[in-house]
Amino acid sequence: MxxxxxxxxxxxxxxxxxxxxxxxxxxxxxxxxxxxxxxxxxxxxxxxxxHGSASTLRAGHSRTIGLSVIDIGNPFFTDVAAGVEDLASDRGYAVILGNSAGSRSKEERNLLVFAEQRVRGVLITPSDDDPHRLERLRARGIAVVLVDHPADRADQCAVSVNDVTGGTMAAAHLLEGGAERLAYVAGPATMRQCRERRIGAERALAAAGLDPGRLRVLEMTAMTAKAGQQAAELLLADLPDAVFCANDLLALGLLRGLLQAGVRVPEQVSLIGYDDIDFASASTVSLSSVRQPTYQLGRVATELLLDECDNPDTHAHQQIMFQPELVVRESSR
Amino acid sequence: MxxxxxxxxxxxxxxxxxxxxxxxxxxxxxxxxxxxxxxxxxxxxxxxxxHGSASTLRAGHSRTIGLSVIDIGNPFFTDVAAGVEDLASDRGYAVILGNSAGSRSKEERNLLVFAEQRVRGVLITPSDDDPHRLERLRARGIAVVLVDHPADRADQCAVSVNDVTGGTMAAAHLLEGGAERLAYVAGPATMRQCRERRIGAERALAAAGLDPGRLRVLEMTAMTAKAGQQAAELLLADLPDAVFCANDLLALGLLRGLLQAGVRVPEQVSLIGYDDIDFASASTVSLSSVRQPTYQLGRVATELLLDECDNPDTHAHQQIMFQPELVVRESSR
DNA sequence: AGATTCCATTAAAACGTTTTGGTAGATTCC
DNA sequence: GGAATCTACCAAAACGTTTTAATGGAATCT
The missing domain is CATH 1.10.260.40 (lambda repressor-like DNA-binding domains)
Incomplete structure (x- = not known):
């Protein structure tokens, strides 16, 4: 047949x-x-x-790239993936998607699959800072571009967004609104994004002449809406003036938790998230956030990767860092 | 090197x-x-x-499956994808993701890529009802399982959810709540899901002794939050008692549009969506919805596909249809 | 016209696996 | 002790492409 x-x-x-x-x-x-x-x-x-496999075998390289993300359930990453997919598909590349779900072992397994498939290159938002696995890929001749993570070395492409600046923007905005007691709700500190956004926030406090140590930090185990709602319970006992969440999923959960408990947002507590996912503006008390050029992130990273693959001689490694943008909505007005 | x-x-x-x-x-x-x-x-x-390609070439089949979805930006599909990915990855299969974005030509291009990669099988939520492309794949010996779409023939696996029932549930619930003037906000009628949910709703009207023709239908060009907000503007001139949206994205957009215009939900207009995505419960006026076993949908479809691939002799084609579940929240109380 | 260059094509050798048929050597059986 | 049966391994032939070096013929040059 x-x-x-x-x-x-x-x-x-x-x-x-x-x-x-x-x-x-x-x-x-x-x-x-x-x-x-x-x-x-x-x-x-x-x-x-x-027959793609025969072609790959003989030619020594394939027309596929691997994309490893931390949480495919987070609209941030689906936007990135959309950017990747659009460009890759235009250039005739197929995208193999791997979801690490924050687990290091899953990430490792995905990278193994990529290696077996002899993907032309890998786009990865690493789940931690250990560059070891990526070395191994490069040693195999697989190009690697970091997404939403700065480069750990010069001979390496990376596309990221300045998280320190973003953190500063968010916290400064809350402080300008008159907040004195500030809380920061984040995910695991192993995630670079969470750490840097915190540093940025502390910097904003310092710039305002306040003690950065006054930033009340809640470190949740996940960066989901559910975790955000748990954070709300923790905060209810002693409400801060304003809360900065490390991403919008946390912020949306927190928002819901607060409103359910009768806390008025932004009158009692003002709130800002991070990423500016679509749902941020769609929530009823629309959510202030720090916008990242998400789709562009994926697209540019893919551009760099394909350039590295297709023109290995002329390719110049680039570390691109976008600037985030403050988006003020009802939740912090 | x-x-x-x-x-x-x-x-x-x-x-x-x-x-x-x-x-x-x-x-x-x-x-x-x-x-x-x-x-x-x-x-x-x-x-x-x-070397996966060498292996594929010699063995005659690969360890990859293709997944083609309609909108990777819709949490419904990322949940499905998560189900697919989890199981596939457990069984040592890699998933190649294709986003058709509702476009037929993009879908076709994705299927070509799948064919070139000699994927072991394809999971697809088709963007329309034309079975022709799938025939071509099958003719090549590639197993195909339909996801969120009933089978068009008996020698074919499919996993879907009863959309007619779901539509009936939603509309019946709104009618029970006392609604008399009912609106249905949907996406393009080329999408089977939109058509069937409408049929279900009309059936509920008939069952309540009302003329199904009384269902006010708004057919938007997309099934996004943005489209939902546009629908709100259209409805404002002449508010219905209750609105049934063909998915939660539409419903969330609609909700926001109504609230912004000062319409109270559910007091003035009650509202129900479809899919029960995570954000449905996280929105401030939490959204009633019709829950589909999304993750299961992906998982079961993958199960069927891998069974068809690994045990072609004993494999029995199955058409599985799940039942949806009504989830009542604030927006329709 | 003969020598040279160029162009379109071909034959054949890879690429790294899997698989088939076969063979030694060990084990069991009478 | 010889025949039969296993067991564990090997040699070699595929799989469907791409690529290199070679070839024959047309076009250009002297």
Missing amino acids: SETVSIKEVAARAGVSPGTVSNVLNRPEKVAGATRSRVEQVIRELGFVR | SETVSIKEVAARAGVSPGTVSNVLNRPEKVAGATRSRVEQVIRELGFVR
Whole structure:
């Protein structure tokens, strides 16, 4: 049943050699017009589809890239993935998606799969700062571009957003609104993003002449709406004036928890999240947030990766750092 | 630099033949304990990683499956994808993700990529009802399981949720709440889901002794929060008692639009969405919805697909249809 | 016209696995 | 002790491409 038609059959039917068919496929300019159109005709007739594995095996590289993200359930990452997918697909690359779900072992397993598939390159938002795994990939000749994480070395592309600045923006905004008692609700400190946003916030306190030690920090185990709601319970006993959440999922959960407990937002507590996911503006008390150029993040990272793959000689490694943008909405007005 | 170590080098170093190494990898029980552990040792030492393409080429099938979804930005689909990914990854399969974004040509391109990669099987939520493309895949010997779409033929696996029932549940619930003037806000009618949920709603009207023609239908071009907000503007001129949205994204947008215009939900207008995405319960006026077993949908579909791939002889095609579940929250109380 | 260059094509050798058929050597059976 | 049966391994042939070096013929040059 599974009639797979190979390049040979196309060649036979078109009266040329397999090599010529391959040329039609890969360097059409090398083959005479008449021959080319004849071959193309036969390809259509027979419904020939190139065997990617054979091609990869012989050519030594594939037309796939691996994308490893921390939480596919977070709209932030789906936006990144959309950026990756759009560009990759335009350039004829397939994307293999791996969700590390914050687990180091899952991440490692995904990278192994990528290595087995001999992906052309890997885009990864690492779940921690250990560069070891990535070294291993590079040692195999697989290009790696870090996404939402600064480079750990110069011969390495990375696309990130300045999280310290973002943290400063968020906290400064809350302080300007008159807040004196500030809380920071974050995920695990193993995540660089959480640490840096905190540093930024502390910097804002210092700039306002306040003791950075006054920042009340809640470190939740996850960065989900559920965790945000738990954070609300923790805060209810002693409400701060304002809360900065390390991402919008936390903030939305927190918001709900506070409102359910009868706390008025922003009158009693003002609130700001991070990422500016779509749902931030759609929530009823619309959520202030720190916008990151999410889709661009994915797109630019892919651009760099494909450049590194396709033009290894001229490729110059780049560390791109975008600036975040403050978006003020009802929750902090 | 890119030192790729092959099965041959492992064999040489372990003092066995390549075939034996292959056996250690694929049927360890066939090889004597001592030899096996020696080979495994060498594999670790050399950091050998099997070349997936070579394996695929020779074995005639890969360890990857393709997943084509309609909108990766919709949490419904990321939940499905999570279910797919978890199980696939457990079974040693990699998932290639394709986002059709509702576009038929993008979907087609994704399927071509899947065919080139010689994926073992394809999971797809088709963007319309045309079975033609899927026939082509099957003709190539690629197993296909439909996700969130009933089967179009008996020799075909499919996992779906009863959308007619779901539509009935939603509308009946609104009618029970005392609503008389009912609106249905949906996406394009080319989408089967939108059509069936509408049929269900009309059935509920009929069951309540009302004319189904009284259902006021708004057909938006997208199923996003933004489209929902536009729908709110359209409804404001002549408010219905209750609105049923074809998915939660629409409902959340609509909710926000209504509240911003000063309409009280559920007092003036009660509202129900569909899918019960996480954000439905996290929104301030928590959203009633029709829950689908989303993660299960992905998981079961993958189960069926892998069974069809791994046990083609004993595999029995199944059409599984889950029942949806009504979740009542504030927006319709 | 003969020598040279160029162009379009081909034949054949890879790429790294899996798999088939076979063979030695050990074990069991009569 | 010889025949039969296992067991554990190996050699070699695929799988479907891409790529390199070679080839024959047309076009250009002297």
